[in-house]
Amino acid sequence: MTDAPNWQPNVGTADPRLLPAEFWEARPAHRQIQRAAHAINRSADVAFAGVLARIAALMPPDRPGDTGIGSPASMNTFVALLGPSGSGKSSGKRVPRWLVPAPPDIDFAEYLPLGTGEGMAEAYMGEVEVTEGGTGRGKGKTKTVREQVRTNALMYADEGERLIKTMFGRSGTTIGETLRTAWTGDTIGQFNGQKVNTRVIEEGKYSLGLIIGFQPETALPLFDDAAAGTPQRFLWFSTLDTTLPDEPPAWPPPLELPLLNSRLRDVTITFADTIRKELRIEDRARVMGEIIPAPLDSHRPLTLVKTSVLLAVLDNRADVTAEDWELAKVVWNTSCNVRDALVEAAARQRAQEEEARTKQHVDRAVRAHKAVTTADRTVVRIGRRIANRVHASEGMTLGAVKTDTANRDRPYLLDALDYAEAQGWVQVDGDKVQPGGSKPS
Known part of the structure; x- marks a missing residue:
């Protein structure tokens, strides 16, 4: 794809690329996020995207979303912030860090740079000392080994151009495949004969959030990887906000999210029966070939599951309700509007x-x-x-x-x-x- 034309908001109208007013008014947590963004003159959508990715990264990995369709869904979430240079993409990192402090009891690797597929797995690795051998009063031998030492990581790239160059360069197979695998929560890393180069992070034992900023022209090549399913794994948000007030609001207090506490036991993510029924009907129609989704919409059901769970957690609940599901659809539709506007603008050009x-x-x-x-x-x-x-x-x-x-x-x-x-x-x-x-x- 070629360069995209100007990425401009529809000033004075309800821009379909922005989360609507009713979304922000739906819940207190949403209003807190919007206030925090507007307090520093930044896009509320960007702040919300960053909060989603941060919550996903902080979620205990043993709390997937089980809808009864296929395997339980990992909460690993990727967001793409789309806008021209200087439009405040970095607020997708700053505002969420202030609003969602990491629980003190977890080893959280936050805002790591996104490099290679090996580097993504390495974020969870470290060195530990183990003792081998020894009987009775005899002491065993202590040695240092490399293994997984943490379960939670949040990765961040202010400009996605480097990712694009890496994906379509000689080492691109690794990062592209790892991104797609990590989004579904499957095992990532690599195993070979040398232990120093072995990095295996098993399915269900890690949580990941990813935030990437794109200028419109640098995001377009990502859609060349649509056949492999890479752009479909992102929620897309515009960095432009036409709803900024004339006077900044007061800075809100941090969000209180007890469900991010890994020490809480017997926490199970549940879904309303209406959601499970809707998913089952659509999944059955797909499997039987009765419906074939548009290529860029192929991951809609799983994206809705992830988003609705994160919205419920943001509302301090583990039960996903019909309202969570409808709000997730608002997020999905807005994401599609951002994505489709970019693709259509590129097609016109x-x-x-x-x-x-x-x-x-x-x-x-x-x-x-x-x-x-x-x-x-x-x-x-x-x-x-x-x-x-x-x-x-x-x-x-x-x-x-x-x-x-x-x-x-x-x-x-x-x-x-x-x-x-x-x-x-x-x-x-x-x-x-x-x-x-x-x-x-």
């Missing part, structure tokens, strides 16, 4: 660029026809010489062609190039002149 290229080719064809019908011996001579030089050099720039042309012949240069292209001797593409399919006889 590609169409405009294609139209411009077509016009350029038509204009060139007209000039080439004119060059053939009106060419005199001077134009033919110069065209032959240019073609031979381009073939010998296996391509040249227009600047090099001009430099290589005698001063007395330069007034005829463009006509000569058009003639050479019309004969099939060269191909002109922007500033490049490449060999054509044939050479002057």
